[in-house]
Amino acid sequence: MDVSSSACLTAVVDIGSNGIRFTITDLSSSCARLLPVVYSDRASVSLYDAQFSSEDPSRRQPLSQEVQKTVIRHFLRFKRVCSNYGIDNENVRVVATEAVRIAPNSNEFCSGIEAATGWLVRCLTPSQEAYYGATGVASCAAETSGIVIDMGGGSCQISWINCIKGEIDMNEDVYISLPYGAAALTRRLEEVSAGGIEAKQALEAEVAAALSGAYTRLRTSASFVPEKVTAYVCGGGLRGWGYFLMSLDQEYPISLIDGLEVSLEKFEKGDMDCEAEAKSRDIFGLSKRRRKHLNAIAFLVRILSRQFHGTVEKVRFCQVGIREGLLFDGLSPAQRAENPLIVATTPYATKSSPGIAQILFSALPQSTNPRWRVPKVFDKSMATAVANLMYLYIGMVKQYRARTALYSTTEGPLAHARGLSHQQRAVLALVLCERWDGDLLPADKVFMRHLERLVGPEATWWSRYLGRIAKLVGTVCPDGVLENKDGIFPEQPIFTISDVAILPDEVVDDVQLVRLQLEVNHRGDAFDEDSDKAIKKIEAMGKYSNYAPVVEKDQKKKREIKLRFGMRVTVLKMQVPEQDLVLQSKIPEN
Known part of the structure; x- marks a missing residue:
């Protein structure tokens, strides 16, 4: 590692619901538009699951001391990595999303990390989480215009974005966050399973009403285009769905999820028997944890497809998260405009x-x-x-x-x-x-x-x-x-x-x-x-x-x-x- 270039390096820690991502990005002017990662690691710690016990799955519990110690251990290891790369504390950004935001002991959790590392933890609001998810999507193509759907573990963000010639056009009033992440929706489906078909139909009506309301708010955006739009989907839940769709075509030649484009018809087609299909064979890119969520993801995809029928022409999958949104938002318009x-x-x-x-x-x-x-x-x-x-x-x-x-x-x-x-x-x-x-x-x-x-x-x-x-x-x-x-x-x-x-x-x-x-x-x-x-x-x-x-x-x-x-x-x-x-x-x- 050439420490003389460390001034161009930025470290980002994204504390998500299903894992914690540690990355170092090179923001040198010649390559900043690509947000190239020079170091990447992930801690498989589900802070969402850690807040629920098998004895009382309906009640949210504080994050335990054991979980907090595990998280801090991963943070200290990454701090050593940052030191080896010559990255100062002012070039480290730590953000937390849904699982930390709503944890009963959120302040204690964040304070423990700050005391151990000296890094300030920024807990994003729902609208900030939706904003950075959308700006991350804007980094995924030369120009973007369409609906953004970001399905994490605890929540699902929906917004509208235009990024033409490097200028980001977003309406802050339509950053919508719904409590229907992959893990959260899996838990809701498990809870209603005892109530039979009527309980599941009630949940489906609830989610459909929430998505319909979100879509109505999207229409208030000045930059909204009423027809033939692209839906940009991201987040662990929908990325998993993309890998599942690719697995249905055994001859598909590209294994990268970023840049995959499908019609709305194909997007919802995988809903048929997806759970049985996923259990019957190994699927590249689909972890064991994500397989457990696949039925819930299909549940949301089915409702989304009905809602956007006639409006969405194609769906594009994006390998982005909060990291990409934070960094892309910080680039100059000239850098963002680069192809x-x-x-x-x-x-x-x-x-x-x-x-x-x-x-x-x-x-x-x-x-x-x-x-x-x-x-x-x-x-x-x-x-x-x-x-x-x-x-x-x-x-x-x-x-x-x-x-x-x-x-x-x-x-x-x-x-x-x-x-x-x-x-x-x-x-x-x-x-x-x-x-x-x-x-x-x-x-x-x-x-x-x-x-x-x-x-x-x-x-x-x-x-x-x-x-x-x-x-x-x-x-x-x-x-x-x-x-x-x-x-x-x-x-x-x-x-x-x-x-x-x-x-x-x-x-x-x-x-x-x-x-x-x-x-x-x-x-x-x-x-x-x-x-x-x-x-x-x-x-x-x-x-x-x-x-x-x-x-x-x-x-x-x-x-x-x-x-x-x-x-x-x-x-x-x-x-x-x-x-x-x-x-x-x-x-x-x-």
């Missing part, structure tokens, strides 16, 4: 990456036809990320490059990067794999097919196309330097791509086919036999065998129709005077 995908890949960029990104993005047509429109994931940040990572594996043995690139976003350098959706990870991996010719072992091809299934046929085809454009750039500029013979960069690069358009092609069986045409403009000495081969590979994307398979369901005949997505590709190679090769020096921001 996570760009920040995560910038350390691997070459000096010509901005110019290369411009070439890559210029190769994507801007069609207004929804059938042929390039998927939204292929934005300027994706082009920048590809440009930044294009040369990362240039020093590897040739046979390893495609495979390493394929796994780079899930097991490699980006595995720990925050704020990336699963679709972004999959598309970036597919593009980079194709950039290195896509030469894979059979087992790796299986993983690639799973990524392709995740992103869909259109994104699969465009990923391979963009990967072959990147291959052309890498062939012409093998060292990642995009400049002319006099070293002028980047006003006069080696080559550019222009006049990219989707044009009408022939008509087959009364179906109008289309053709993607692009011009590659280059100076006289830039292209050779290898670059010509790279261009032919781009044009080969127009072969039917390279089209991405599409399976559509014929509802009338109740059968599947197998189609393919793709289009013909024509590359016009144009030799132009060197002074006519002009490239923007920096790709525009999203």
Whole structure:
């Protein structure tokens, strides 16, 4: 550990209902947007369960001396870690949530920690807990707008957030905290089980009424959008639900919960027989404690789904907590506005990456036809990320490059990067794999097919196309330097791509086919036999065998129709005077 950088380190202790999280985060300006964790530990101490005894489960008990000693022992160990990292007390933040807030001896518990460590314990109010949960969610994507649902152990927070260009827009009047955390709701369900179906229905009516009231309050927010919104879900309870949903698809290729996106229909689909399913097999990411809560989580999910039907379009899972909310809230608007995908890949960029990104993005047509429109994931940040990572594996043995690139976003350098959706990870991996010719072992091809299934046929085809454009750039500029013979960069690069358009092609069986045409403009000495081969590979994307398979369901005949997505590709190679090769020096921001 380089103690000279300790001034940029911040320690956060999050005392939750089901455990205590100890983390150290590097807030150096170059990477602060990602809130990178350099140390993480967790004490499996359930302060919620510790307040109830088996003899009298309906009555809340004070936190015992034994529990307090256990907690302090974990705190003192973390204090030694902070000392080893060179972190002063003023850079340590300790916060407590629901379980501590409502404990009968809350003051005694907090005072004991303060006396042992010298660290002040800040007990968050319900609205503060909801606020930091929402700001934590804002750190999980380049921009966020939607409903935030944070299900911890003791409570469930609901709020609305907009974070556009780094500006957080939240209405403090709609930070709603409800006593329906995973552990709390499990206990309530156990209590009503003796009362039969009527008692359970009464509890369901109670929770539904509370959620309906919360939703009504959300509508009062000035920034509320009435339809087609995203629900961002976090907290241990709903993260566990996300892992359970992933387990239902045995071929799902990404194990990270952060960035998982599902439809509202799929979000509630797991409610069927979830308890029996969880007991029958091991589920990655689902602890024994969380399995006990799964029935209660499904209970809440079922009610949430009914409440948000017709409003919520998709659900995004976020690996965040109070730590992320505290730290993200403390960043400047300029830092919050940074795109996570760009920040995560910038350390691997070459000096010509901005110019290369411009070439890559210029190769994507801007069609207004929804059938042929390039998927939204292929934005300027994706082009920048590809440009930044294009040369990362240039020093590897040739046979390893495609495979390493394929796994780079899930097991490699980006595995720990925050704020990336699963679709972004999959598309970036597919593009980079194709950039290195896509030469894979059979087992790796299986993983690639799973990524392709995740992103869909259109994104699969465009990923391979963009990967072959990147291959052309890498062939012409093998060292990642995009400049002319006099070293002028980047006003006069080696080559550019222009006049990219989707044009009408022939008509087959009364179906109008289309053709993607692009011009590659280059100076006289830039292209050779290898670059010509790279261009032919781009044009080969127009072969039917390279089209991405599409399976559509014929509802009338109740059968599947197998189609393919793709289009013909024509590359016009144009030799132009060197002074006519002009490239923007920096790709525009999203």
